[in-house]
Amino acid sequence: MRYLLVEDNQELAEAVVNRIELDGHAVDHAASLAQASDCLAAADYDLILLDVMLPDGDGRDFLATRRDVSETPVIVLTARSQISDRVGALDQGADDYITKPFDFAELEARCRAVLRRRGGAAKNEVKIGTATFDLTNGTLRVGDDIIELRNRELRLLEVFVRNAGQILSKTQLVDRMFSYDAEVTENAIEVYVGRLRKKLTRAGARIETVRGLGYRLHGS
Amino acid sequence: MTPNSSISRRLTFLLACVAAVLSVLSWYMVTEFARQAAERTQDNILEAAATIIAEALRSEDGEVRLELPYSAFSMLGAISEDRVFYHVATGTETLTGNAPINANLTAPTTGQTALDTITYQAEPVRVASVTRVILNNQAPVPVTVSVGQTRNGVSLIANDLSRTAGIFSIAFFVLAVGLSAIVARTSLRQLKVIAEAVGRRGPSDLRPLRHPAPEELAPLMVALNSLIDRLARSLRQSEDFITEAAHRVRTPLATVRAQAEVALRRVESADEKQRMRQIIRAVDESSRSAGQLLDHATVAYRAENVPDNRVDLAFVAKVATDALQPTADMKDIDIGLRTEETVVLGDRVLLESALRNVLDNAVKYSPPETSVSVTVFKADGFGQITVSDHGPGLGTAPYDRYTNRFQRGENVGGTVGSGLGLTIAKDVVVAHRGTIELTDNEGSGTCVSLILPLA
Numbered sequence: 001m002r003y004l005l006v007e008d009n010q011e012l013a014e015a016v017v018n019r020i021e022l023d024g025h026a027v028d029h030a031a032s033l034a035q036a037s038d039c040l041a042a043a044d045y046d047l048i049l050l051d052v053m054l055p056d057g058d059g060r061d062f063l064a065t066r067r068d069v070s071e072t073p074v075i076v077l078t079a080r081s082q083i084s085d086r087v088g089a090l091d092q093g094a095d096d097y098i099t100k101p102f103d104f105a106e107l108e109a110r111c112r113a114v115l116r117r118r119g120g121a122a123k124n125e126v127k128i129g130t131a132t133f134d135l136t137n138g139t140l141r142v143g144d145d146i147i148e149l150r151n152r153e154l155r156l157l158e159v160f161v162r163n164a165g166q167i168l169s170k171t172q173l174v175d176r177m178f179s180y181d182a183e184v185t186e187n188a189i190e191v192y193v194g195r196l197r198k199k200l201t202r203a204g205a206r207i208e209t210v211r212g213l214g215y216r217l218h219g220s
Numbered sequence: 221m222t223p224n225s226s227i228s229r230r231l232t233f234l235l236a237c238v239a240a241v242l243s244v245l246s247w248y249m250v251t252e253f254a255r256q257a258a259e260r261t262q263d264n265i266l267e268a269a270a271t272i273i274a275e276a277l278r279s280e281d282g283e284v285r286l287e288l289p290y291s292a293f294s295m296l297g298a299i300s301e302d303r304v305f306y307h308v309a310t311g312t313e314t315l316t317g318n319a320p321i322n323a324n325l326t327a328p329t330t331g332q333t334a335l336d337t338i339t340y341q342a343e344p345v346r347v348a349s350v351t352r353v354i355l356n357n358q359a360p361v362p363v364t365v366s367v368g369q370t371r372n373g374v375s376l377i378a379n380d381l382s383r384t385a386g387i388f389s390i391a392f393f394v395l396a397v398g399l400s401a402i403v404a405r406t407s408l409r410q411l412k413v414i415a416e417a418v419g420r421r422g423p424s425d426l427r428p429l430r431h432p433a434p435e436e437l438a439p440l441m442v443a444l445n446s447l448i449d450r451l452a453r454s455l456r457q458s459e460d461f462i463t464e465a466a467h468r469v470r471t472p473l474a475t476v477r478a479q480a481e482v483a484l485r486r487v488e489s490a491d492e493k494q495r496m497r498q499i500i501r502a503v504d505e506s507s508r509s510a511g512q513l514l515d516h517a518t519v520a521y522r523a524e525n526v527p528d529n530r531v532d533l534a535f536v537a538k539v540a541t542d543a544l545q546p547t548a549d550m551k552d553i554d555i556g557l558r559t560e561e562t563v564v565l566g567d568r569v570l571l572e573s574a575l576r577n578v579l580d581n582a583v584k585y586s587p588p589e590t591s592v593s594v595t596v597f598k599a600d601g602f603g604q605i606t607v608s609d610h611g612p613g614l615g616t617a618p619y620d621r622y623t624n625r626f627q628r629g630e631n632v633g634g635t636v637g638s639g640l641g642l643t644i645a646k647d648v649v650v651a652h653r654g655t656i657e658l659t660d661n662e663g664s665g666t667c668v669s670l671i672l673p674l675a
Contacts, residue, residue, distance in 0.1 A: 009471050015478030022485055053467075079470040096546075101474030101507050104481055109546040151549040152588070171493065175484055 001111075001124065001136060002043070003027045006036040006059065007051040007077065012100075016049075019104050024162045032056045040070065046136065047111055048074045050094070060092045067093040073114045077102070105177070109151070112138050126161055129219035131203030133161060142203050152177065153196045160207070160217035169214035231404035232397070239396030247382075247389035254381030258374045259346070266348035267333045269296055270367040273306065274352040277365070282357045284310055296369055305345065305368040310361050317366075343370050410434050418444070426452035459517060466514045470507055477503040512640035515573055519644050522570055523651035530675055531568045533596045533603050534559035540575040541594055544583055551588040555579075559596035562603035563675045566652045571672075574648035577641040578607050578668045585611035585666075602654075603674050608667040613660055645670065 003020055007013040008031050017027045028043065030036035033056045039045075052059040063074060076097040095114040098107055116137040124135040131142045138154050140147045149157065159168065159176045170186040177192075193215055197207045205219030269292040276289045286308055296304050307317030334349045347368040353360045414431050428445040477500060484496040541557050548555050564571075575594075582592045590610040597604055642656070645668070649656045654672035661667040 009475070012471055012475040012478070015475045015482065018482045019478045022482060079467040079474070099507070099511060100470045101477040101503055103504070104478070105550055106547060109550050113546050113549070150552045150589070152552055171490070175493070 001025045001046045004030060004036065004039055004045040004048045004072075006030045006033070006048065006054065006062075008032065008054050009051075023104070023108070033059070033062045036062070040066075040072075045072050046115070048072055049077055049107075050074050051077045052079075060094075063092045063094055071118075073118050075107070075110060075114065105155075112136075128157075128161065128217070129200065129203040129205030131200075131205065133157065135161065140199075140203070147199055147202060149196075149199065152192050153199065156192050156196050157200075157217075160215075164217070167210050167214045167216045172214070228401075228404045228408050231407070232401045235400030235403065236393075236397045239393050239400065243389040243393040243396075246392070247385050250385035250388075251378070251382035254385070255374075255378035258377045258381075259371075262346055262369065262371070262374050263335055263348065265295055266335070266346060266367050266369060267350070269293070270333065270348045270350045270365045273308065273367065274350045274363070274365040277308070277352055277354050277363050279354050279356040279361075284315060284354050284356055284361055284363055286316060288316070292367070296367070302370040302373045303343075305340065305347075307366045307368075308363060309366075310363050315363070337371075338368070340368065345370055346374075410437060414441070414444075426455065455521075459521060462514055462517045466510050469510050473503050473507050473510075477507075509640070512577075512644065515577070516640050516644050516647070519570060519573060519647050519651075522567060523647055526567050526570065526651050528565045529568060530563050531566050531571055533562040533564060533571070533605055533672070536568065536571045536575055537594050537596045537605055540572055540579050543576060544579050547580075548583045548592065551583070551586070553583055553586050553588065554591040555583075556591055556593040557595075558593070560598065562596050562598050564603045564652065564672045565675045566672070570648045570651065574645040574670060575605055575607070577644045578670070581641045582607050582609035582611065582666070582668070585609065587611065598674060601674055602671050604669055604671050606667060606669045608661040608665060610661065610665040613664060614658060614666050642668070 003025055005013060005016055005020075005027055007016065007029070010031070013029050013031065017029055020027045028039050028045075030039050033054050036048075036050075040048075050059045050063065054062075059076065063076070066074070073095045074093070076094040077100055078097055079100040095118070096110050098110060126133050126135065128140070131140055131147065133140045135158065138149070138158070140149055140154075140157070155177050156173065159173060170189045173189050173193075174186060177189075193207055200206060200219075203219070205217065208216045208218055210216055272289050272292040272295075273286070277284060277286050279285070288306075293304055293306075296302075305318055308315040309317070332351070335347070336349075337344055337346050339345070345368045347366050349364055349366040351362050351364045353362050355361075410433060414429065414433060414437065417429065417431055426448050428448055429441055431441070433441050480496050480499045480503065484493060484500070487493055487496060537557060537559050541555050545555060579592070579594065586592055586609045592607065592609045595604075595606045595608075597606075642658075646656045649670050649672065652672050654670060657669040657671060659667045659669070
């Protein structure tokens with residue numbers, strides 16, 4: 001996926017870029033609305049993350065004018081009142097908003113929800129056994145059948161796909177899968193791996209347990 | 221009368237003093253007039269009696285003779301039971317009469333009446349004297365007739381009248397004091413009306429006072445309104461300040477959080493990972509608190525002037541549910557939404573914020589892969605939004621506790637929270653003349669209901 005981050009605070013932008021890149025996405029950073037326009041003219045993005053207060057204008061005004069020319073979904077980043085900003089942002093055509101500081105797992109969940117809702121984003125598909133997994137909207141299908149995955153199973157699968165062929169330890173999986181305000185044990189990981197394993201049998205893929213080290217996905 | 225004592229009491233007291241002076245004065249004047257009137261009546265009768273007796277004088281056989289006309293005395297008897305004296309004399313010679321009651325009187329000239337009060341037998345006696353000239357043996361002889369009467373009757377009448385006047389004066393005084401109190405209170409009612417209008421106001425209703433006020437109160441109103449204005453301005457400033465502070469706090473927090481997530485991936489040891497997680501949690505906690513404090517401030521501000529817009533609670537529930545769906549998805553929590561059109565009057569933004577806070581709590585405290593249900597329905601003239609979850613429930617603490625600022629349950633465990641969520645919901649609901657109800661969700665979990673009067 002390719003993101004455009006429009007954010008004037010340099011440190012925050014850097015941190016966000018680093019963090020998003022960890023998940024294997026590409027991110028361009030624009031520090032002003034002018035730069036954002038340049039970026040949008042030069043490349044196609046799957047999603048725009050837009051700060052509200054920018055040095056050369058209000059992000060929401062940008063949003064209003066932008067709506068006429070582009071279909072790219074926008075998630076507004078706000079540091080202000082959820083009550084008033086939210087109404088304004090959504091009325092002006094943002095697809096969603098997220099309050100700073102944000103949980104990247106939540107941001108990803110919101111991105112996926114937006115992309116699924118829009119349905120128009122470029123497909124980013126990988127093969128897992130006989131199944132096709134769309135990384136953009138998170139659907140796993142075998143032929144025309146969709147294999148229903150719960151959100152955590154989906155996230156787990158994403159982690160495996162993005163780290164194809166690697167052995168992932170339980171600790172690594174905990175780090176990547178869970179929101180940090182939840183107390184998660186490594187036993188929970190075993191439960192989710194177990195479930196995902198079962199669902200993947202239909203696709204002819206399997207998750208191998210590497211004793212003492214972790215898990216590895218075969219078939220992608 | 222200290223300067224701090226009530227204006228009403230002071231006014232009443234002053235008016236009562238005036239009434240007292242007027243009462244005494246009027247009593248005195250009435251008494252005086254009554255006495256004079258009684259005396260003048262007696263004087264007139266005495267004069268008439270003396271004149272009648274004088275008319276009865278005649279000359280016979282060279283002597284001045286008198287046949288006393290008793291009608292003259294019966295006339296005097298008409299006034300009272302007072303003793304009557306008479307004396308008829310030519311020069312110094314007494315013709316008839318019981319005593320020289322005119323001893324001290326200088327005989328009046330013919331045709332004139334002399335009146336005087338003398339003391340006779342240790343009693344004040346009023347005496348009227350007339351002089352008539354009788355021709356006796358071709359010679360004019362002046363004869364003086366004096367009629368006197370004690371004054372007991374007159375005093376009696378005067379005292380009587382004085383007493384009556386006294387009673388009337390006291391009655392007048394009492395009435396005047398009563399009326400003064402009423403007048404004082406009436407003229408101060410405007411002040412009371414304004415005071416009540418100010419007293420009735422909510423803590424952040426800072427519109428200027430627009431009550432019609434008498435001229436005398438105008439400076440007070442101006443002073444009051446300028447105070448209100450200054451207060452409103454300082455309140456607005458603190459709101460701006462909160463907004464600004466939230467912004468200033470959250471941007472660096474967002475940076476720290478993102479960096480910590482990146483660092484968490486890079487560090488190897490379990491200890492370091494644990495530390496990174498703690499950092500992320502602390503950041504989440506502060507950002508949540510900042511957000512809710514801000515929400516709370518906004519709610520407090522908006523709640524004072526809730527507009528009467530028609531708001532469909534079903535729509536509110538849809539919006540809030542949509543907003544929290546991704547968060548719920550992360551824990552695989554299903555949010556079940558069942559609604560019917562339920563229109564109430566109020567502020568959509570506030571109601572959304574109330575529900576979002578309740579729902580946020582439900583999602584936050586629910587274990588993964590459970591369900592939260594949101595129901596909107598009408599019952600008995602009320603619209604109700606009920607959010608029930610399968611979380612740890614409320615425990616045993618009194619339910620009031622949860623709607624107080626910064627109070628959290630006993631069984632929240634390690635979950636991040638500021639304890640403001642339900643307070644915000646409650647403030648919103650109360651501003652819409654509704655109530656919030658917290659119950660156990662059939663033994664496991666919590667059930668929060670926002671109950672609002674229908675439009």
